[in-house]
Amino acid sequence: MRPYHLPGTLAAVIVAVASTAQALWPIPTSYQDGKIGVEIKRSDFMIKSNVTSSSVINAAIERYQYLIEHEYFESPYDFNESTLKTSGMLYALEVDVQSAQDVLDLETDESYTLDVPIEGKAVISAKTPFGAVRGLESFSQLIVSNTGRKIIKNAPIKIVDAPKFPHRGVLLDTSRNFYHIDAILRTLDAMAYNKLNTLHWYVVSAFSWPIESKVHPELNEKGAYSLDMRYSYEDIKKVINYAKNRAIRVMPEFDMPGNTFVIGEAHPEIMSCLNKQPNWDKFTAEPPSGQLNIADPRAVTFAFDVLSEYSRLFVDLGFHMGGGSLNLECWRSDPTIELYVRDHPGESVESLMVGWYSQMIGKISDLGKIPLLREEAVLNFNLTAKNTTIIQAWVNEDSVGKIVDKGYRVIASPWNRYYLDCGHGSWLSNFEGNSWCDPFKGWQQMYSYNPLTNITDPEKQKLVLGGEVALWSAQSDETTVDRYLWPRASAFAEIMWSGNIDPITNATRDIAKVAPRLTDHRFRMVARGIMAEPIAPLWCVRHPEACMHAVAA
């Protein structure tokens, strides 16, 4: 064995340019490495934990044991690499966890440390099973294949890591088009490869009601696209459990009172402006039109039923009640609402709507959940919600600041950065224009956005819980989901996990420097069965300095 420098004596090296093998994604908070290659013992490499009673840890160990045994990943940069010298052997990975408690929420501690020595046993230390999950992912990304062996380059390695934001999510719309469970599980796998921790499941909207309802079975019977395009209770539980094992929360959204045409398939009596044709555009942002009749007490009762039923099925503390893209004309033109407003002086469509949200927030709080809403309710309609309410900003980047100024916690999803469906053209068959949110948002757009922009007060910064990239599915389904999400959601994931400032150099992370590491990660995802997009010709991947924009550089 050759002498080596102890980690403590090494200058910290951050893998900003991935010429080395340690192309971890997202990049750890702190990372030190050495110069020795170590080999992973092939036949009986063991992952073991001090905690044996945690189903999350047991599942994670089984999963990464299998992955590490079966993965043969070679970085695209190392295509003609010869046999690398190794001088040590790693025969085990120990996972030390302080507590087996496995509550997954905004307070969950996902931090971990990882030590890879040049001989013997690597160690992950974490406070929770979920920190262990993150550490295992990092460990798996350290391993590369080299002339038939599996090795870790540049040991000894010491990683100290924790996320910048507690809410790092993907919004997936399963209503406009359907995704089979397998595609959702595959998406959860990919999220775990990127240390993302929240699946915001936009489960229903105007187009279909793909989820089983035991309280109102007619919703699903009349509203699912077909019998095999629906999620049963068992399916949902399977998704939630699969996600939990990957340290991912599943937060459902039941968008009401807008985007609810499909409810009218079963309950036309509680709807306003149901499927107005051909001039749907007066009543809705996209066809088919239809909103719950907010002046009708039966609509409130119905909405309460939905909240009650699904707040039990989905165990997560957060419950999203939607509230985007409401159309006031839909209600103004409804004769029953006209009548109601006339008979109730002082009331208006706006006041009815504020009343609606107040009731919904009250109900969901009574059910023990944290309400989430889109920004319009508090920014456009003067709703004063409980300050535990979390607001999702999407209309523009400034909304984030406006929401924290009002004292609410916020999740950033500005469409001009984070909407993954944009730039794919109009989808109305007789109109050949662009998408409303053109152009396409490249990975560079995701990477160069920081939700904390212009928020300087540390107390207000704390209110920014994180962000969500969003995939609205008018032009997507399970056949296209991988490439719509990846690697763009990966670019987002790094800013969410690692922050946009490199803590060592204090410099803003630079799109020019991360492309090789992102590409490396893209190829790793492809090898793991996620059909992520290429971001450049392979030649550019191998010659990163040669494919820069000359003027921008």
Added chain:
Amino acid sequence: MKLSAMIGFLAALPSALALWPIPRTLTQGTSNTQAALVTISVQGNSSPVVTSAISRYQKLINGESFVAPADYKRGIVKTAGSLSCLTVTIKSADETLGLHTDESYTLDVPVNGTATLKAQSPYGVVRGLETFSQLVTGNGYSKAILNTPIHIEDSPVYPHRGLSFDTSRNFYSVNSILRILDAMAYNKMNTFHWHVVDAHSWPIESKSIPGLHQKGAYSSSMTYYYADVKRIIQYAKERGIRVIPEFDVPGHTYIVGQTKPEIMSCTNKLPNWDHFAAEPPSGQLNIAKPESIEFTNTIISEYTKLFPDNVFHLGGDEVNRNCWTEDPDVQKYLAAHPGEDVESLLVNFYTKVHDYLETTGKTAYTWEETLFHSKYVPNNSTILQVWIDQASVQKAVAQGYRVVSSSYDAYYLDCGHGAWLPNWDGNSWCDPFKTWMHVYNYDVAANITDPAQKKLILGTEVALWSEQSDEHVIDGRLWPRASAMAETAWSGKMDASGHVRTTGEVASRLHEQRYRMVGRGINAEPMQPLWCARNPGACNLP
């Protein structure tokens, strides 16, 4: 069958008989015919292409049980007769595949008895079988053909209905190319324009200059060997698809410099590559050196033998003058040869290589710049591929050239996906994204009225440049947008009554084709929410 019950044309019909591309003429009845298991057999002449097409479609038809999304509530239809045989006849067993190949066919499906498919050539059989396969629909546990009796007479409007496909910027496995050829056949496309090499890699085996692929392929496993190429050509032929290779010279050739640095100009200039090339890495053949012509002719000699098609594409796009005017070797040459300049050198280069191509008996195919952006005058048998300007088609036919259009503004399928240079968060150069509606509405013959000039329009090609694509994402990039072009190239823009088809009218049929392709293993993109596919017209802009 009552004549009065027959409907003259399909355009106005809902999804019943939603063939894609739509046949020239189609008459249909009001009965339905059970078609649980169909045996296809040939009567009289046959050929290997016919035999392989029959066995392919036999398997496809009997394995497939497709119901269009708009028919999800149809239930089981009553059948008035049944059909268990399709008889195929051809006039000629000639398997020559080229611009003059006859792809026409006539298909008759009676209410009861035996269906017949008649074609002039084996390739007409290939097209007719595809149509027949699209007629068969699932019917409960059985299958049926709706609206019988059916009589179809069909032939393409344009003889060149292509896909231009770049395998250099990123690599595509042979299997993924074969899958593309399958999908092309589902859309009656007939030309695979293989942009096989470019600046970034040389993925094809060269026997005359082995260094080209040894040093220029991304890896030995990312190389098309002769056997691979022959397999692709054969697979394409069985589907009535020509394979036209492109070896792009003198630009887009950085990778040649890995083997022959001595014949290159402006190789990989950094950081200001943009002064020398449309995209990195820069590098063009040095046209002041006779060795560049020698090299090109060696390439022509080798690959005209490997690719049997009688058309050969020599590129000629995006040639950058600075690359040469600032090359010391070129400068030295010009100083020693008064009267010459970069333009005359380029004319000399094109003359020598095009003349050489002619000696191999092939027809030259070239990007429009060869004519419009240089002083070289290609010989009038040359086929021009236009891409830059909507007016280029008119200009080309006005000068008597045959033309294929790949107008970037309508047909570049890679556009609208953002910049791919990592340090820049701008848009793609050819934003926005080209939707299927945009592809469908393009008219290659716009503003051309002279029938003689119209005849010079050979057809169209959608193009997929692969900076941001590889085999993992290819299906959705191509389909169903390439299907939109395929219909306008096969069926033309107008129906028999002269009505120009609109995207609002054809959407439902294209939905059906998209879902059919997905069922056949092609991951084509959804165009809309399924709700819209099921409710034709409900998602139109008022």
